[in-house]
Amino acid sequence: MKFKTIGVYYRAIRLNQRYLQLVIYGTRVLGILKKSMNVNDEKYLYCRRKIISYKNYLSNDYMTKVKIYLIAIIFHCFIASFSCSQMRVEDQFQKVLDKGIKRYHDRGVSAAVVFSDNNIWTGTSGISHDTVSIKPDMLFAIGSVTKNIVAALTLKLAEEDVLSLDDSLSSWLPNYPHIDSTITIRQLLNHTSGIYMFWENQEIWDELKKDRTKVWTPEEVLSYIKEPYFAPGDGWRYSNTNYLLLAMIIKKATGLSLSAAFRNYFWEPPGIENAFLSIEETIPDNQAHVFGDNFNNDGSNIDLTYLPRASHESIIYGSGGLFMTAEDLARWCQTLFEGKVLQQQSLDEMLQFIEFPPVSNMRAYGLGVQVYKRSNSHGKKAIGHSGGNIGTTTYMVYLPEYQTSIVVMVNAFPGSSAGFITKGLIKQIIREYR
Secondary structure (H helix, E strand, O other), X not given: OHHHHHHHHHHHHHHHHHHHHHHHHHHHXXXXXXXXXXXXXXXXXXXXXXXXXXXXXXXXXXXXXXXXXXXXXXXXXXXHHHHHHHHHHHHHHHHHHHXXXXXXXXXXXXXXXXXXXXXXXXXXXEEEEOOEEOOOOOEEEOHHHHHHHHHHHHHHHHHOOOOOOOOEHHHOOOOEOOEOOOOEHHHHHOOOOOOOOHHHOHHHHHHHHHOOOOOOOHHHHHOOOOOOOOOOOOXXXXXXXXHHHHHHHHHHHHOOOHHHHHHHHHHOOOOOOOEEEOOOOOOOOOEOOOEEOOOOOOOOOEEOOOOOOHHHHHHOEOOEOEEEOHHHHHHHHHHHHOOOOOOHHHHHHHOOOEEEEEEOOEEEEOOOOEEEOHHHOOOOOOEEEEEEEOOEEEEEEEEOXXXXXXXXXXXXXXXXXXXXXXXXXXXXXXXHHO
16 A cells, blocks of 8 residues: 555656656746747736646656647737737736726717837717717817927928027017017927916907907917016026917928928828818818817816807917827827938927926926926827817827827816727836736
């Protein structure tokens, strides 16, 4: 009986030795695949658990065969893990959208992510109006994200020696009250000009509401400018007036309307088809509907989509006004920050940031580019621009560490869900690349 028991133990030990050999062998093969295929730890551990689970199949007779079958098992596990992972990240993205809309009671969201390999994910949640769901091809007003494109166009003109970033306003425009003519184009771009923000003058709001069909000229808007906040270069303060002046300079320098310049320089080469500048271009009807009180401050919440808004749109000329889809704006973001729009020297200038105590969701600003607060991006560096317009909120984000672009558009203003959703998508991207 003793010798029989010893024999059982001996066979068990031999079987476990073979099992251990198999695990070591399989792990080595798996390690080679992990390194060559750039597989993250989560997928690696998934496959390793699968290999270990084949212990029950081991015996003296099948040891050699199992080694042969092991490679097929590993590849099966890899394929399964890739498929499951892809499904997981898409599902997680969708959950983030659904959760954000539900949590903040916003109507709808359209989002897009462009990965480092230029694969694109798009998703939507919620409604545009009535029972009409948000669709990926719906247009949203992107508000101040327009500034990023205006800045890129200014830098492109500097590359062509049409203008210089160190040109003063007096080189291009006449004198205007309360605007120092020595201010440079660079100071307009990075908001160090000190020029008064026209929206802070209540009188312009009062006039806007008197006739919403009126198309304002830039000169009329500039007549509402008051004393500057500080001397040029002595501080930082966000002002839409800077980009109104830039739009005026671009128009004079190129002889083109701002929309024509966008189309000639930017939209056609990368194939961006869904970008339209209000006032200068007709906005197609496939817009996500927007709601609000129409600046009446009476607590109403009506559908404003097709109500007259020319006064507002003409006042924000240059500082806002673009309508785009989430996918096309994400394409723009990826194309720009991956160095396919501007020369490297120009992009480097664009990304020279001025830091300041956090304002809203930003902690630094370059030439038409903001750096998001780290609390908005899970501690990772995130650049881009955010914006709002009548009934819309937009976040455009680029993550340099992951070479990935994110755009979130919500048909609400203020759209609190936009920041929440953006942060949630960033979290999932970090997990996916980990």
